[in-house]
Amino acid sequence: MFSTEIGEKPIDSTNFKNYSCDLFTIFLCTRNLLCKTQKVYKKLFTRTIVCDILIATLIEGENMQILKGYVFRFYPNEKQEQLINKTIGCCRFVYNYFLDDKIKEYKETGKSKSAYDQIKLLPSLSKEKEWLKEVDSCALRNSLFNLGDAFKNFYNGSGYPKFKAKGVHERYKTNNIKSSYKGKEYNSIKLDLKNKIITLPKLKEVKIRGYRNKEVISGNIKSAIIKKEAGKYYVSVLIEEPLIRPAFTPKSIIGIDLGIKDLIVTSYNEKIENTIKLNTKRLIGLQRGISRCKPGSKNRYKMRLKIQRMYQKIRNARKHMIHDITNKLIKENDIIVTENLDVKSMQKNHYIAKGLNENPISEVIRMLKYKATWNNKKLIQIDRYYPSSQICNVCNYQNKEVKDLSIRKWECPVCHTIHDRDYNASVNIMFEGLKIYMKNIEQSV
Numbered sequence: 001m002f003s004t005e006i007g008e009k010p011i012d013s014t015n016f017k018n019y020s021c022d023l024f025t026i027f028l029c030t031r032n033l034l035c036k037t038q039k040v041y042k043k044l045f046t047r048t049i050v051c052d053i054l055i056a057t058l059i060e061g062e063n064m065q066i067l068k069g070y071v072f073r074f075y076p077n078e079k080q081e082q083l084i085n086k087t088i089g090c091c092r093f094v095y096n097y098f099l100d101d102k103i104k105e106y107k108e109t110g111k112s113k114s115a116y117d118q119i120k121l122l123p124s125l126s127k128e129k130e131w132l133k134e135v136d137s138c139a140l141r142n143s144l145f146n147l148g149d150a151f152k153n154f155y156n157g158s159g160y161p162k163f164k165a166k167g168v169h170e171r172y173k174t175n176n177i178k179s180s181y182k183g184k185e186y187n188s189i190k191l192d193l194k195n196k197i198i199t200l201p202k203l204k205e206v207k208i209r210g211y212r213n214k215e216v217i218s219g220n221i222k223s224a225i226i227k228k229e230a231g232k233y234y235v236s237v238l239i240e241e242p243l244i245r246p247a248f249t250p251k252s253i254i255g256i257d258l259g260i261k262d263l264i265v266t267s268y269n270e271k272i273e274n275t276i277k278l279n280t281k282r283l284i285g286l287q288r289g290i291s292r293c294k295p296g297s298k299n300r301y302k303m304r305l306k307i308q309r310m311y312q313k314i315r316n317a318r319k320h321m322i323h324d325i326t327n328k329l330i331k332e333n334d335i336i337v338t339e340n341l342d343v344k345s346m347q348k349n350h351y352i353a354k355g356l357n358e359n360p361i362s363e364v365i366r367m368l369k370y371k372a373t374w375n376n377k378k379l380i381q382i383d384r385y386y387p388s389s390q391i392c393n394v395c396n397y398q399n400k401e402v403k404d405l406s407i408r409k410w411e412c413p414v415c416h417t418i419h420d421r422d423y424n425a426s427v428n429i430m431f432e433g434l435k436i437y438m439k440n441i442e443q444s445v
C-alpha cells in the first residue's frame with residue numbers, strides 16, 4: 001500500500017497504475033500527499049468535507065456570475081420582418097463602408113481608426129444616409145465592434161477581414177440599455193416567458209417560442225442577437241445569472257480521447273461514433289441544380305434555401321448529439337480530462353464539409369468547458385504534445401512506432417499487453433490529468 005512518505009517523491013502516475021481506475025486508491029493517495037505536515041492536516045479538516053474514504057479537495061465554494069445564452073424561435077410580423085432585414089442590410093453597409101475606409105486610410109497613412117473612433121463618425125454618416133436612422137443604432141455600433149474584432153483576429157493570425165456579402169451570416173446584435181425615469185427602471189430588451197413575448201428596440205413586441213418548462217429566467221439581460229437562418233428567424237438572448245458553487249468534492253474521473261472516426265473513446269472503454277454525416281450525394285445534386293438556374297431567379301433562391309435547410313438540419317442534429325454526449329459525461333463524472341487539441345491544424349488534415357464550419361471536436365470541448373463550470377465539475381486539458389497514444393498504460397514504456405496513425409492495435413514489447421490505440425490513449429490522458437490535478441492541489445496547500 002501507499003505510505004505517507006509518498007509526498008516526498010515526485011508524483012508519478014505509475015504508482016496508481018497497478019490499481020487501474022480504482023478511485024478509492026487514487027484518492028487515498030491524494031490524501032497521503034496532502035497529509036505531509038501537521039499544518040496541511042489541519043487545513044484539510046477545516047476547509048473541506050472529509051468523507052469516510054474519499055477526500056475532498058481544497059477548492060472552496062465560490063459564487064460567480066455566468067453568462068447563458070437562450071435561443072428562441074422568433075415570429076416577426078410582416079412589418080417587423082422588413083425592419084429586421086433592413087437592419088441586417090444597414091449593419092452590412094456600415095461594416096463594408098468602414099472596412100473600405102480603413103483599407104484606404106491605411107494605404108495613404110499607414111494607420112487606421114479604431115472601432116471607437118469609427119463609432120464617433122456614425123452620426124455624420126447617418127445625416128448623409130437618412131435610412132440609417134430608421135434602424136437600431138446599437139446594432140450599427142455593434143457591427144463596428146465586429147469589424148474591430150475581425151482586425152484583432154487578423155493581427156492574431158487569422159485571414160484579412162472580408163467584405164460582407166448579402167445572404168451570408170444574416171444577423172445583428174443589440175444591447176440591453178437600462179435607464180431610469182422618476183425612480184422607475186426601464187430596459188430596452190424585455191423577456192416575458194409567460195406570454196411568450198420579447199420586446200426589442202425598434203421592433204417592439206415579437207412572439208417567441210421555446211423553453212416551454214420555464215416561466216421566468218432570473219438575471220440581467222445583457223444583449224440579444226437576431227438572426228435569419230434558412231428562411232427562419234431566431235433570437236438569442238444573453239443573460240447574466242448568479243451561480244453558487246459549493247466546495248468541489250470529486251469522486252470520479254474520466255479521460256477522453258477525441259477523434260474523427262470515433263468522436264469519443266473514454267477511459268472506461270466506451271466508444272461514441274460520429275453518426276451524423278452529410279448526405280453528399282444529395283448536396284452535389286442540389287448544387288448541380290443551382291448552377292442550372294438563372295442567377296437571381298426564384299428557382300435559384302428556392303434551391304439555395306433547400307441547401308441551407310439541409311445544412312441547418314445536420315447542424316441541429318449534431319448539436320443535439322453533442323449536447324447528449326456532454327451532458328452524460330458531465331453528469332457521471334467529476335473530473336474530465338481531454339487533450340488540448342490544435343483543432344485548426346486538424347481541420348486542414350481532415351475532410352470537414354464546408355458550411356458545417358464548426359468542427360465537432362471543438363464543439364465537444366466548448367460545451368464541456370461551460371457545462372463543467374455550470375455544474376461544479378472540473379475539465380482538465382493536458383498538453384497537446386503529451387504522447388498519449390504511444391505510452392503503454394500498464395508498464396509506461398513509450399513505443400515510438402505507434403506514431404503511425406494507421407496502427408489501431410499494438411502489443412507492448414515489454415509487458416506484452418495488447419492495446420487498442422484509442423482506449424490506451426484515453427487511459428493515459430486520465431492519468432496525466434490526475435497528475436496535473438494533484439500537482440495543483442499540492443501547490444494550493
Ligand SMILES: [Zn+2]
Pocket residue numbers: 392393394395396397412413414415416417
Ligand atoms: Zn507495457
